Amino acid sequence: MKFDNLDKKLRVFETAYDFSVPPNNYMVARIDGRGFTRLTKEVHSFERPFDVKFRDLMVETVKHLMTCGFHVIYAYTESDEISLLFDINENAFSRKSRKYTSILAGEASAKFSLLLGALGTFDCRLSILPRVQDVVDYFRWRHEDAHRNALNAHCYWMLRNQGQTPTLASKAIEKKSTKFKNELLFxxxxxxxxxxxxxxxxxxxxxxxxxxxxxxxxxxxxxVTKRKVIKTEFELELGQAYSNFVADKIKRDE
Structure with missing residues (x-):
């Protein structure tokens, strides 16, 4: 069979399930580390529960994703995950979701691996959000997740450093209130x-x-010339102040 006939016959199987995000919807990509629990605790000896060197690897990976060909107006990272908010008019690759998820996972994996000097891989998913409030709520969700994870991690590793086993340390804080965990640390x-x-x-x-x-x-x-640069904010606000902060970033881009 001639190439043109093969191409016509088989190309459709690649594109039959293509989905393009409708216009006037915000896109948020969430890129997550794959197998990072083992990577950070067994393969590499990062400090626990948090390590400045690992943090800086994630920061540089985020900056790379913001400059790799997409119009990202806000990004956020906590632990081994990254969230990217695209301009509502972003039209790269005709807004095909598979292109965003595959390219961003590849770019994040490549950049992080180069920085680490070893293999580190990410996956990616795409949220389609119709309203500004939905975008704000998304980032509040990840923001609150960071707080919860940090509290649990500090409690767990404090107990582990005291000699408790992984099972006992986990059970000690399982289903416990925020107040209990704060008091345990204190x-x-x-x-x-x-x-x-x-x-x-x-x-x-x-x-x-x-x-x-x-x-x-x-x-x-x-x-005197002006240029656009990426601002890294290590001191984010809490609660409604953070919601206003995210909403302001969207408004400025309109």
Missing amino acids: QNGINFNDLPSWQKRGIGFYWTTEEKTGWNPKLNREE
Whole structure:
């Protein structure tokens, strides 16, 4: 069979289930580390429950995703996950969901692996959100998840460092209230409120404009130019203040 006939016959099987996100809907991609529990605790000796070196690997991976060909207006990372909010008018690859999920998973895996010097892989899923409030709620959800995970992680590893087994440490905090966990840490010399914000609230990223002074050799004088740079926010607000923060990033991009 000739190539053109083969191409016509088989191409349809690749594209039969293609889905393109309808216009006027926000897209949020969530990129998650695959098998990162083993990667960070067995393969590599990262500090537990949080490690600054691992945090910085994730920060650089986020920055790469914001500059790899898509119009990302806000990004957020906590633990081994990354969320990217695209401009509502983003039209790369005709908004085909499979292109976003495959490319972003590949870009994140490649960048993180290069930084780590070993293999680290990510998967990706896409949320389609029709309203600004849905977008704000999505990031509040991940923000609250960061807080919950941080509290559990600090309790668990505090107990493990005291000699408890993984099973006993897990059972000690299973189904316990936030108040109980905070008090457990406090009674053992850890004030959860005093821990670094990035551990409890995650890290946000957005574009901002900065001025840079440089020399113009043609005009033989200094000139001030403006350029867009990525702002990394390690001190995110809580509650409604964070909701307003996310909503503002969407509004500025309109």
